[in-house]
Amino acid sequence: MSWTADEMMTVAAARALRGGTRCFVGIGLPSTAANLARRTHAPDLVLVYESGTIGAKPDRLPLSIGDGVLAETADAVVSVPEMFNYWLQPGRIDVGFLGAAQLDRFGNINTTVIGDDYADPRVRLPGAGGAPEIAASCREVIVVVRQSRRTFVDRVDFVTSVGHGSGPGDRARLGLRGGGPALVITDLGVLEPDPCDRELVLTHLHPGVSPEQAVAATGWPLRLAPTVSTTEAPRPAELAALRALTGPAAPAEHEERI
Template sequence: MTDTEPEADDSIDSSEPDYTSTELMVTTAARELRDDESVLVGVGVPNLACNLAKRTHAPNLRMIYESGTIDSNPSSLPLSIGDPVLATGAVGVVPMFEGFSKYLQGGRIDVGFLGGAQIDRYGNINSTVIGDYEDPAVRLPGSGGACEIASNAHRTLVITPHQKRRFPEEVDFVTSPGYVDGREGREELGLRGGPEAIITDLAVMRFDEDGELYAETLHPGVSRDEVQNATGWTLAFADDVETTPTPDTEDLRLLREELDPDGVYLE
């Protein structure tokens, strides 16, 4: 290298924070939440997203956990829905039955987080079996409260890795209904709300007027081909596909120093 040649790193913008794909999914999910909403929270990545939202743009977000804690403010990272830390600062602790009947089935939950082994083009989720129900290749944990959340929350969000086996054109078993076979299918069943967004490690997908998934934004450095190759049907893309906003420095500080300092879910 001569004296006139630039150093290899001179063109790198050091102001752009480094982040992992999980941190990007968490911050993207957090931005979907609005102040004054009630959200039925799960542990793991959804829990991080809700607590990040509450510490940033949604201070009045009311977090409700399946175990029955109402408006929780956990003082540390909960490791299960039965973790006593969830009662920290809660306005109430009710039986699980009341949480599901009065709050969820009563239409008092704005947002629910879901996940599953398979998600199809209409947002139906399978967490029951892979293969034939009577003779499955894999027996999965089942619904838990997922079917009730999918059926009764005013809107649902899904966070999941983007892999072709996770996104078949049709799920092997409908554990939690999305738009069934289109928006009219969900309406015919009399279900409240419906899925709003699916956030993966490649893209953010939403649902069109027919209730079918399309890619709205692609994460930095991700191509359309990468997303399509990880999807089991011909996926539609928005007319003007944009790049998913990245985590900012404060997002990353909160996640790494306050919400998950031991890297339980971020690593």
């Protein structure tokens, strides 16, 4: 069976979500992965969106956090202030699922501007939304992002959402409740923070991807774990559920006989 790099990334991200988990979902790749998890191994996954929907069960991918399908299928709809003040900031959300335009070696996220001058950037991005609060308060954060030197930078141009700052102790000094990024899942593999210095380390490679490819796609000297595992290839049922959500896949980049 064939699959694309994006499908491998989405399946790997979906597998990282556990049943019964309360998951604050960002639109885009995180939403696709979270909805896939609910359709496969985690039917009791509680999807929470910034618009105030709790326990949404969309039968298709929502186009935005304001998509009516989220409210129509939710267990409850609360106001945005209640979502942030009562559910998110006190630490009641287990996992924050985020994307990024830039990501650095300590998991700090930029979705604000590209360029050194905030007032006159090369690119002005969509902005923060609820991501800073999600990154600050969720018990753990999973980032889903395509890996390239443009995205994986040594230092983000602007810190929209704090990861592990510049190393151990920074989150505590800033008074952040949550644990910060626990996984970064890309189209090449999986990175996890080193338990000592909190720098992201490559722990898994997807099938057909070499360590050299991952290093070349990273804007800092990427460290490899002592043992780098190979991600399990997508199963037929996972691909079928994913393609039912997203439509037919593009031409495959990897092929496996099953």
